[in-house]
Amino acid sequence: MNQTKETKLIALGYVGLGKHADECLLPSILHIPEAYLHTITSRDPNKLEYFARRYKVEHISNDWLDLINSEEIKGIIVSGPPQLHFEVAKKALENNKNIFVEKPPTDTIEHLKELIEIEQKSESKVFVGYNFTYSEAFNNLIKPLSSNIKLVRMKFVSGKPLSKGYFSSVFDYSLYSMLVHPLHTSLSLLKDKEITNIQSFSRVHNDPRFSMELIIETKDTTIIIDWGNYSNRFEFDFEVIDENNCVGRMHDLFQYEYFNTSNSFDIPFAKGKQRTVFDYSLRDSGYKRNGYLPELTHWVNSFSESNSLKFKNSFKDSLQVYSIIEKVKSQNSNLYNLTPLED
Secondary structure, eight states, X not given: OOOOTTTOOEEEEEEOOSHHIIIIIHHHHTTOTTEEEEEEEOSOHHHXXXXXXXXXXXXXXXXXXXXXXXXXXXXXXEOSOHHHHHHHHHHHHHTTOEEEEESOSOSSHHHHHHHHHHHTTOOOOEEEEOGGGGOHHHHHHHTTSOSSEEEEEEEXXXXXXXXXTTSSSHHHHHIIIIIHHHHHHHHTTSTTOOOOEEEEEEEESXXXXXXXXXXXXXXXXXXXXXXXXXXXXXXXXXXXXXXXXXXXXXXXXXXXXXXXXXXXXXXXXXXXXXXXXXXXXXTOOSTTTTSHHHHHHHHHHHHHSSSOOSSOOOSGGGHHHHHHHHHHHHHOGGGGGOOOOOO
């Protein structure tokens, strides 16, 4: 697809050219009618050449500060190490430049609090990329259910990380690259309910592989997250039960189903021992289903239109996620002894 000024209105800049950009974020940008890629940046000239040719980007730079200083560029997307996220986001906020930061926004809660303080004084429109919370599949699943959720059960496992990556340990890398996702998605269903209890239980299987069960409770809602790097592939299963005993389940973002034990559910064939199942087509591109296109679209709309965001996700909105991570760290200090494998 060719993006030009004639057909696109909002100029975007991109920092962090890699596999994730190529597979998820850059293709999603191509599907946003209001925006186009104005400039991409990298210190690697081979990456610049490849991505500029592949996505037909006119402007390239080896310095992301050029995006901050550009009057044409209205928004910056950064996807890389969390240390880079913090650096670019801080400079963008200080210069009132709209910023989309892929998760995790920072590598520590202290850095997150620093961004929150600067954000409060900035005119920037901020969005943090917890893509599964904005997944079309997830939001379709919860749409017919009551907003008063009683149980959230999530399985979020993978075969990585097994190295330290950009962190000081395998455990920290796992917390900030994996656990942030199910945490943010499940917490979005609490509707500001006060958390009364946090408990987590972990087990090392084949060092550095581990599993953990995390339980989060409010007065009337329980969240159970089964997560870890013990699998041989990525698995994402989700179950939610509302106040009417209506049950919604989702499997790997491809299939979701409903059933219930009451007569209050308005989906046909989901009463008694029946269930209703929805399958996504295998030809579906996945950018809406996995949440990348919806989250980027909401961010662009936040500074291209006067209407408010359907999904609010500033740096401040990440604080509860990071606070729970701190609790999990204190309860599972043994996982800091995991032996990292080479990258």
